[in-house]
Amino acid sequence: MTKIIVAVYILLLGMFSSATALAQEPYEPVLYYQIANGDSSFAEVQQQSMQRWRSTNGEASFGYTSDIYWFRFAVPASAQARVMNISYPLLDQVDIYIMSEDGLMREYQVGDKKPFSERPVKHKDFVIPLPTSEPLTIFMRVETSSSLRVPVAIWPHAEFLEGQSTGSMAAGLYYGVVICMAVYNLFGFFVSRERSFLTYSCYTIFIGLLMASLDGSGYRYIWSESIWLQDKAIPFFGAMVFMLAAIFTSQLLSLKEHSRRLNLGLATVAGVFALMFVVNLFLPYAIVIKMLLALAVPGCLFLLGTGIYLWRRGHVYARVFTLAWATLLLAIITNSLGYLGLIDGFFIQRYAIMIGSGIEILLLSWVLAIRYTEERRQKLVAQSEALQRAEEMQVAQEEQNEQLEEKVAERTFELEIAMRELQEANAELEQKSSEDALTGIYNRRFLNRQLETEFRRSYRQQSSLSMVMLDIDHFKPVNDTHGHLVGDQILVQLAELLKRQLRRASDTLCRYGGEEFAILLPNTDLEGAEAIARHLSEAVRNHSFDTEAGPIQITVSMGVAEARPCDFAVAEQLLAHADKALYKAKNSGRDQVCPAPTERVAVASE
DSSP states (O other): OHHHHHHHHHHHHHHHHHHHHTOOOOSSOOEEEEEOSSOOOHHHHHTSOGGGOEEOSSSEEEEEOOOEEEEEEEEOOOSSOEEEEEOOTTOSEEEEEEEETTEEEEEEEESTTSOGGGSSSOSSSEEEEEOOSSOEEEEEEEEOSSEEEEOEEEEEHHHHHHHHHHHHHHHHHHHHHHHHHHHHHHHHHHHHOOHHHHHHHHHHHHHHHHHHHHSSHHHHHTSTTOHHHHHHHHHHHHHHHHHHHHHHHHHHTTHHHHOHHHHHHHHHHHHHHHHHHHHHTTSOHHHHHHHHHHHHHHHHHHHHHHHHHHHHTTOSSHHHHHHHHHHHHHHHHHHHHHHTTSSOOHHHHHHHHHHHHHHHHHHHHHHHHHHHHHHHHHHHHHHHHHHHHHHHHHHHHHHHHHHHHHHHHHHHHHHHHHHHHHHHHHHHHHHHHHBOTTTSSBOHHHHHHHHHHHHHHHHHHTOOEEEEEEEETTHHHHHHHHOHHHHHHHHHHHHHHHHHHOOOTTOEEEEEETTEEEEEEETOOHHHHHHHHHHHHHHHHTOOEEETTEEEOOOEEEEEEEEEEOSSOOHHHHHHHHHHHHHHHHHTTSSSEEEOOSSOEEEOOO
């Protein structure tokens, strides 16, 4: 990038130099006559003695003055077509009188206080065609509120065109660089949304407009018919350039983070030049331009000092920034001294700012691009590191989750085992608490719970509930004769026999106590229960019980009772009625089934 910048501006310097080298000075010294107060007509000036005319001894440059200056010089005869070029387009009014030996030949009035369309030659400078074949004397009256400089030269027409072609090419290259940098940084803003790109793009545009105002290109190509804008353009664009430069410096060097005082100072600079923009709308050019020039050099020095301060503190981009502003500051100082009439040199005065600003534009654009690239690289590195840390954290989290899941699964498995063991223990306990230890069928405790359950179901379904009470006939003599072991064998075999005979899953067989058994029959009325009881009685009667004492046959007595749902009574009533029917069967001769009395037991409501 540095090589490109150097190459471009060596080319510019050469082209600008060649553009001015072809200029021809008048053939005799240029004389001037100063009128401090008032004015004089052309006729009065002609009558002034030659002793009152002074030589310019070079380019006529008098700085900012309200005096009126008359100039005169002689041009010898020539067969070539010639033009006179006044290459300072900021003069307000220039009256030109071309004299021959026979008297006044032509008269022209030019200046930036007149519409551009009235110029004899449509050129950014003041170009006047000269008559040929005879010697001429040219008088010029100049009055201006800008710096009074009259760089006048006589050109052969062909050489003028050649020089202007080279100069136009150089200016075109400069403005091409300005436009490219403005568009490039504007594109950078749209891509990155970084405000410094937008600020610098605007800065580049306004510095290009300022240069166009200074060299006359703006009045020639942009605001040709606006005399008011031509008068205000330089202070307006100059104020905008310095205001945007202060803002851009703060953004580029990140002064909010590095130095609040410098940031406040730059904000003050931006505010001062914003005020200059407003003042320009109301005050005359002669006052505003002096104020702008007086503020321009301190403004540049402050910006340059900011760069030097941050450079010494090790700021990465301050070195190139300082070099850029040093280049522009040198150009501005040179140009300001030229406008004030303190130094001579047409080339320096006309092209110093253009060359300096061009170098500054490229350098600042370069450092801005480097800054953005570096910040983007650092951001990508930070994002990569953050992503890597996030991935590491995710891996660690996943490992931790896996370990946690393993522990949870292990604990869950252990808990499930414990729950199963507990359930098995509870089931075993429940079974032991509900089963008869001898026969393996339900015991009396289970019967009491089941009886309450079936009572509620009977009430909901409005169905019958029956119970059979069974007692072994003459069981005590069996125990007394054969022993309790044989009696237990009979009880076990009797329980198995009764279970086989009861085919419905809802029927419940329980050992009530001793040699007594109870059978709970849901959804069974008295007649059905009695039929089941008789079937069981016959099965027992016909069964031979194998014991240690040999085959033994027994009979049983049964009592049957039924319950129906109503709004009163309790489960014990059904049990009591069945028990009464059992004892009735025993008292009636045993080995028989006896139903309960016809009044049925009522089932209590829930």
